[in-house]
Amino acid sequence: MIQWPKTNDALGTVNRGNPCESGLCTLCRVDCAGKCETWLSSLKGRKLLYPRDYSFTTAGSSNTTHLGVSYNSLRINGYNYGATGLPKGLSNSEDECIFPNVSVEGEFGKIVKTKFRVPVMTGALGSTFVAAKYWESFAVGAALVGVPIVVGENVVGIDKQAEIRDGKIIKAPELDRRIETFMRYYDGYGAILVQMNVEDTRNGVAEYVIGKYGDKVIIELKWGQGAKCIGGEIQVNSLEYAQFLKKRGYVVDPDPTIPEVQEAFKSGSIKSIARHSRLGYTSLSSEARVRESFMKAVKYLRKIGYKRISLKTGSYGMEALAMAIKYASEAKLDLLTIDGSGGGTGMSPWNMMEAWGVPSVLLHAKAYEYAQILAKKGKSVVDMAFAGGLAREDHIFKALALGAPYTKLACMGRALMIPAYLGSNIQGVLDPAVKARVSGSWDKFPASVADLGTTAEELFAGYYDLQKKVGKDEMKNIPLGAVAFWTLADKLAAGIQQLMAGARRFTLKAISREDIFSANRETEKETGVPFITDFADDKARKILKS
Numbered sequence: 193m194i195q196w197p198k199t200n201d202a203l204g205t206v207n208r209g210n211p212c213e214s215g216l217c218t219l220c221r222v223d224c225a226g227k228c229e230t231w232l233s234s235l236k237g238r239k240l241l242y243p244r245d246y247s248f249t250t251a252g253s254s255n256t257t258h259l260g261v262s263y264n265s266l267r268i269n270g271y272n273y274g275a276t277g278l279p280k281g282l283s284n285s286e287d288e289c290i291f292p293n294v295s296v297e298g299e300f301g302k303i304v305k306t307k308f309r310v311p312v313m314t315g316a317l318g319s320t321f322v323a324a325k326y327w328e329s330f331a332v333g334a335a336l337v338g339v340p341i342v343v344g345e346n347v348v349g350i351d352k353q354a355e356i357r358d359g360k361i362i363k364a365p366e367l368d369r370r371i372e373t374f375m376r377y378y379d380g381y382g383a384i385l386v387q388m389n390v391e392d393t394r395n396g397v398a399e400y401v402i403g404k405y406g407d408k409v410i411i412e413l414k415w416g417q418g419a420k421c422i423g424g425e426i427q428v429n430s431l432e433y434a435q436f437l438k439k440r441g442y443v444v445d446p447d448p449t450i451p452e453v454q455e456a457f458k459s460g461s462i463k464s465i466a467r468h469s470r471l472g473y474t475s476l477s478s479e480a481r482v483r484e485s486f487m488k489a490v491k492y493l494r495k496i497g498y499k500r501i502s503l504k505t506g507s508y509g510m511e512a513l514a515m516a517i518k519y520a521s522e523a524k525l526d527l528l529t530i531d532g533s534g535g536g537t538g539m540s541p542w543n544m545m546e547a548w549g550v551p552s553v554l555l556h557a558k559a560y561e562y563a564q565i566l567a568k569k570g571k572s573v574v575d576m577a578f579a580g581g582l583a584r585e586d587h588i589f590k591a592l593a594l595g596a597p598y599t600k601l602a603c604m605g606r607a608l609m610i611p612a613y614l615g616s617n618i619q620g621v622l623d624p625a626v627k628a629r630v631s632g633s634w635d636k637f638p639a640s641v642a643d644l645g646t647t648a649e650e651l652f653a654g655y656y657d658l659q660k661k662v663g664k665d666e667m668k669n670i671p672l673g674a675v676a677f678w679t680l681a682d683k684l685a686a687g688i689q690q691l692m693a694g695a696r697r698f699t700l701k702a703i704s705r706e707d708i709f710s711a712n713r714e715t716e717k718e719t720g721v722p723f724i725t726d727f728a729d730d731k732a733r734k735i736l737k738s
């Protein structure tokens with residue numbers, strides 16, 4: 193079993209818990225005092241691209257990336273001449289082809305193009321309470337940076353204040369808050385997507401959203417995620433709330449209407465009850481029937497007014513992957529997010545996360561292979577986002593290259609949540625009056641923060657840059673979780689620019705499969721990406737023999 197290192201002496205980072213493939217801990221805590229790379233980057237920004245203590249140290253790669261088959265066993269290529277994909281107005285001179293001039297802006301979509309400033313999007317942040325608690329930071333951060341954010345499933349269904357009558361939503365305050373918070377700072381880049389699972393479809397989420405927000409929102413059909421194969425889950429610790437959710441039509445376990453469960457809850461031996469979603473398409477027994485049902489759903493969404501529709505699929509096997517790519521392409525969807533095992537933002541069963549589904553790099557390599565089959569037949573292929581264990585700039589670059597030219601975005605769940613927690617914890621200490629509102633977890637700064645400063649201006653490398661964008665007066669209204677989101681996004685963007693410059697790609701569209709290689713033979717076999725020294729070996733020999 194591969195053990196990912198807990199500490200990185202070069203960057204001065206240390207994981208609180210056990211790191212996984214993404215570099216994040218298997219269990220990421222909202223009250224974490226640090227300090228993994230993502231946590232520290234949310235404060236120090238692009239400084240974290242470099243080893244610490246410059247001029248007092250030298251640094252060398254640990255080369256742990258060559259083991260096993262994962263995103264970490266892909267390496268990034270670089271070239272010693274040329275420049276491709278120059279953005280408009282940029283010449284190929286050495287003076288202009290510098291990494292800060294690399295454009296990391298892009299777009300996705302079939303007819304209506306959705307623009308973004310950095311090729312990342314959030315994972316689906318749905319009914320899990322952590323999404324609700326830190327929503328302001330996520331949504332304001334995503335809108336200011338200009339990247340897509342996804343409202344996950346069941347947000348209306350679990351909202352006690354929502355009113356649903358005969359499958360029609362009359363009132364949905366939490367969903368309204370989610371959309372309106374993003375729209376407050378939306379400036380033409382990024383987008384808000386609202387997911388729909390079985391329950392959301394029954395509850396009339398699509399009709400409510402189009403009626404109230406028109407086509408400002410992208411509607412997302414949900415097949416699954418990488419963390420689990422049984423739909424979204426949350427845990428509630430009130431018997432009444434569990435009974436309310438049961439009445440709303442959810443699968444609630446253990447059943448809070450059973451007297452024995454009620455007794456166990458009152459005695460304290462059961463302290464929480466889980467709410468689950470339903471599986472989709474259970475009554476359909478063939479691929480053809482699923483296709484028919486899917487196309488019907490898309491047709492209906494278009495009929496009620498949606499111009500932008502996306503699909504999210506999970507780490508199911510190859511048949512489901514092919515179905516997702518084929519149907520999404522045929523239905524002319526705007527985006528297909530393919531989520532590999534096994535990170536989650538909510539309450540996925542642990543051993544299911546450990547044992548279920550197709551790991552990201554394998555799933556994404558196959559997604560490319562299948563997309564190529566369609567493309568070779570002359571079909572237009574849906575734009576894609578790859579998700580599952582992506583956290584750093586090198587992961588983003590590799591995901592874009594592995595799925596090039598179809599992959600437009602790296603979808604990042606847990607990593608983009610960390611700045612929201614951290615910023616909120618800092619805000620709660622700086623202004624105890626708002627601590628509860630922003631869900632701050634700290635009473636005072638831990639040493640990892642206190643060592644860096646005592647004010648927001650001192651702590652966040654991106655503070656003044658963001659202030660320049662929104663203005664000094666407005667800056668007071670920006671949650672510090674969003675300032676941290678901005679700071680992390682700046683580090684990721686600069687990191688991608690550097691990797692792209694090294695590969696001589698000056699726009700995202702220029703990134704290709706030739707920009708990565710496999711660091712071991714097994715990765716080569718599974719991904720179809722050539723082994724390091726095999727790539728361009730023919731060109732090398734030609735030079736030597738000429």
Ligand code: SF4
Pocket residue numbers: 206207208209215216217219220221224225226227228229230231610
């Ligand atoms: S922020 Fe999360 S992933 Fe990072 S060290 Fe803390 S617990 Fe681990």
